Amino acid sequence: EDQVTQSPEALRLQEGESSSLNCSYTVSGLRGLFWYRQDPGKGPEFLFTLYSAGEEKEKERLKATLTKKESFLHITAPKPEDSATYLCAVQAQGGSEKLVFGKGTKLTVNP
Amino acid sequence: ETGVTQTPRHLVMGMTNKKSLKCEQHLGHNAMYWYKQSAKKPLELMFVYNFKEQTENNSVPSRFSPECPNSSHLFLHLHTLQPEDSALYLCASSHPGRQREKLFFGSGTQLSVL
Numbered sequence: 001e002d003q004v005t006q007s008p009e010a011l012r013l014q015e016g017e018s019s020s021l022n023c024s025y026t027v028s029g030l031r032g033l034f035w036y037r038q039d040p041g042k043g044p045e046f047l048f049t050l051y052s053a054g055e056e057k058e059k060e061r062l063k064a065t066l067t068k069k070e071s072f073l074h075i076t077a078p079k080p081e082d083s084a085t086y087l088c089a090v091q092a093q094g095g096s097e098k099l100v101f102g103k104g105t106k107l108t109v110n111p
Numbered sequence: 112e113t114g115v116t117q118t119p120r121h122l123v124m125g126m127t128n129k130k131s132l133k134c135e136q137h138l139g140h141n142a143m144y145w146y147k148q149s150a151k152k153p154l155e156l157m158f159v160y161n162f163k164e165q166t167e168n169n170s171v172p173s174r175f176s177p178e179c180p181n182s183s184h185l186f187l188h189l190h191t192l193q194p195e196d197s198a199l200y201l202c203a204s205s206h207p208g209r210q211r212e213k214l215f216f217g218s219g220t221q222l223s224v225l
Contacts, residue, residue, distance in 0.1 A: 004153070031212075032212050034212060034213075036214075041218065042216075042218050042219075043113065043115070043201050043203070043216025043217050043218050043219050044154070044201075044214070044216050045113070045216070046213050046214060046215070049212055049213065087154065089154075091212055096167065097142070097144075097156075097159050097166070097167060098156045098159075098167065098169065099154075099156065099212070099214070100153075101153040101154040101155075102153055103151070103152065103153050104153075
């Protein structure tokens with residue numbers, strides 16, 4: 001069974017304090033790994049897709065990396081507006097369009 | 112604004128009620144999805160529609176009945192729900208091809224079943 005585990009569950013940072021979020025996964029052949037951001041009262045917002053080990057994607061202060069067992073979302077010099085829940089999901093190879101999500105990491109960045 | 116609109120934003124219903132959730136997108140997507148987000152649990156896929164045809168049902172109880180009259184609209188009809196069905200119900204849509212994995216979500220309907 002495909003599984004995604006995110007850690008930590010919650011993370012508090014001071015503005016400017018860089019850190020990383022972890023997403024460990026087990027899947028029967030990875031088709032893609034996805035990162036989404038979810039603000040309170042809203043649906044998830046797409047950030048990145050990673051398809052193969054060694055791949056990296058960047059967007060502003062965020063950088064996502066992928067290995068064969070896990071992905072990291074690095075946050076460099078975060079700002080309060082980066083506060084949100086970050087969700088990781090995987091899609092297995094095959095015909096299903098199902099994304100298997102983790103429970104997320106709730107990030108709070110204090111000014 | 113993601114281009115995916117869900118109504119109502121909040122819904123309270125009794126176990127014997129019948130209600131419907133509505134989702135609308137004007138992004139030109141041909142795939143639409145229903146997801147369930149419960150407290151302390153991961154997002155769970157419920158249904159997938161491609162070109163108005165249901166292509167996935169993730170073992171969802173029959174008290175949830177989806178309807179997709181066209182590629183822009185998606186409904187979720189609810190009847191005789193249980194308190195454990197209380198959750199945030201999210202609609203999403205996507206482009207065809209490899210971009211299919213990039214989902215555009217609505218803001219959801221927060222459902223409370225009494």
